[in-house]
Amino acid sequence: MTEIVVLGAGYAGLRTVRELSGTSNVHITLVDRNSYHYEATALHTVAIGTNEAEHITFDIQKAIPKDVTFKQDNVTRIDTQNKTVTLEKEATPLQYDYLVVALGFESEDFGIKGAATYGLPLQDIESAQAIRKHLEERLAAYNDSHDERDLHIIVCGAGFTSIELLGELVYRMPSLVEQYHLPADKIQITCLEAMPKILPMFDQKLVDFAVQFLADHGAIIHTSTPIDEVTDHSVISGDNVYEANTIIWTTGVRGSHVISDSHFDQKRNRVAVTSQLTMKDHPEVFIIGDSSAVPDPASGRFYPTTGQISIAQATHTAKNIKASIDGTPLSDFTYKSLGTVCSLGPTTGIAEIGDSGRIKLKGRKVALVKKMVNDRSIMEESGFANMMRNLS
Ligand SMILES: Cc1cc2nc3c(=O)[nH]c(=O)nc-3n(C[C@H](O)[C@H](O)[C@H](O)COP(=O)(O)OP(=O)(O)OC[C@H]3O[C@@H](n4cnc5c(N)ncnc54)[C@H](O)[C@@H]3O)c2cc1C
Structure with missing residues (x-):
């Protein structure tokens, strides 16, 4: 049995386990410090009180496929030499054959005093x-x-x-x-x-x-x-x-502190991964979402860190893990943005969507686009019942 451990049940982690579920001869373990997933893209609405936390969270255990083992625990350290992950509560470290690190973002203070x-x-x-x-x-x-x-x-x-x-x-x-x-x-x-x-x-x-x-x-x-x-x-x-x-x-974000605590080569807790989304010298370790820096072959720069890209990376990672298990070559990650939407409260906003942001929108219709994207995300990650609850 191949042991796959996925750290973090955010956009990237949840999508990874969903895509890997059903693969024969693998056992998948998902770890998150919370019992619930939260829609990070809507955190600002809870912060201001235009939304309640229960509308942007759902139970991880209920949302994941039955063949995935969920552990609610805090990841403290990753040891790539021994292929283990140390958790806060569990005495024995988790052993993996493949590891997916999807621990997301933390607030960045840039060392500014106070x-x-x-x-x-x-x-x-x-x-x-x-x-x-x-x-x-x-x-x-x-x-x-x-x-x-x-x-x-x-x-x-x-x-x-x-x-x-x-x-x-x-x-x-x-x-x-x-x-x-x-x-x-x-x-x-x-x-x-x-x-x-x-x-x-x-x-x-x-x-x-x-x-x-x-x-x-x-x-x-x-x-x-x-x-x-x-x-x-x-x-x-x-x-x-x-x-x-x-x-x-809200000046910006960095990756998870677990990245630096594990002594990975990093900048602002983000690891620059290969175009196959693996850690250099560790083809069995995938780092995706906001704790990674992923090269865009078209621009030579890193992709921005967004929920949209995290989900695309997760789908690609699952494909590459299956390829690796099968002994076939891994493929490079490329991404084409579906567009960018910035809300200005629940009733208006600005957006650039379509090829290279061809369609530019402002005003009330943008709020509708944003809500559709959010509802779709909740439906895809947690199922129809949660989306209906969110709409009510
Ligand atoms: C207010 C706001 C609005 C945004 N709007 C958009 C948008 O409109 N479109 C868009 O594409 N992106 C948007 N983003 C960015 C997007 O939310 C992030 O890029 C995305 O959440 C990254 O996904 P992820 O899976 O890497 O990490 P996260 O969503 O951060 O998930 C990480 C998971 O790891 C868990 N975790 C973390 N540390 C530990 C630990 N030590 N042990 C165990 N579990 C741990 C967390 O509990 C969490 O479940 C927005 C972000 C914010 C803050």
Whole structure:
């Protein structure tokens, strides 16, 4: 029996076990620290409170094929020499013939002073719920504290996640103002970005639409504003001090800490893999999703880390593992993007879809596209019942 161990039940891990299920003479073990899968692409909605965690999570055990063994445990270390994986609770390390590392992303603080202590990261369900709790507590506190910093929210970074989060925030803010009887004119939503431009993957006209939409709804983006330090009540950039009691840290992501803890050759906890998605010198170890850096043969650069690409890598990995078991050559991973959709709250957004982003969309129809993509993902990974529950 060939032992295949898959680490992480995110987009990449779940798709891998689904594609490998039914292969004869293999035993598949899937490990995740949670009993549930979460739709990472919707974490910002839980963070702002436009969505509940139960709408973007589902039970892993119920979603996976019957021939897959699921272990809920924390992966602490991978030993590629002895082909073992150490778990936190299980005394005996897991032994593998093939390993798929799909441990996903963590928030990146770039070593900026105070960011890890005072910034609220967005990296999983708990951190999303912590942001919501903090935000609502600070707003609720204002009527007693009269501290205007309780009404100020700073979002650090203006990448994809930050912009989607800002979209949810400006959508929900009017109802929060009403709920907590707040002075609307004193609410301040500020986004700080080091780079001179935001969302470089989009056409400038779409970016302008997004920036204007956010500004019209009270969120101001400051570009060319690199963050030097975060304190308990402020974010400092050069001589400027931006004051707020809610500081959300979404400047970017890195791969899993397990990658560096296992002493892999890595950059920001991402391993540069071969075009067959294997670790150099370890053809039995596949690293996919946000913990990997995968070369794009067309551009010579690495593919971006997205859910879409993670799923495509998983399908390819399963194919390559089956080829390796059969003794046939492994194939190179290539990927063609289906498009990019950036929501600005639940009712609007911007998108480039089709060949090379040929179709450019903005406004309400984008929200519909985003919802369709999300519902399709839930249906594919967890089945029809979960999608219906999510729609209700
Ligand atoms: C707010 C937001 C919006 C996004 N929107 C989009 C979008 O619209 N389209 C798109 O394509 N991408 C989007 N992305 C990016 C996308 O979510 C990631 O690229 C994707 O989640 C990566 O998939 P993955 O399978 O590598 O990892 P993940 O989805 O991060 O899954 C990793 C899994 O590993 C588990 N795990 C981690 N560490 C351990 C450990 N030590 N032990 C055991 N288990 C562990 C976790 O519990 C998790 O289940 C978005 C990301 C965010 C944050």
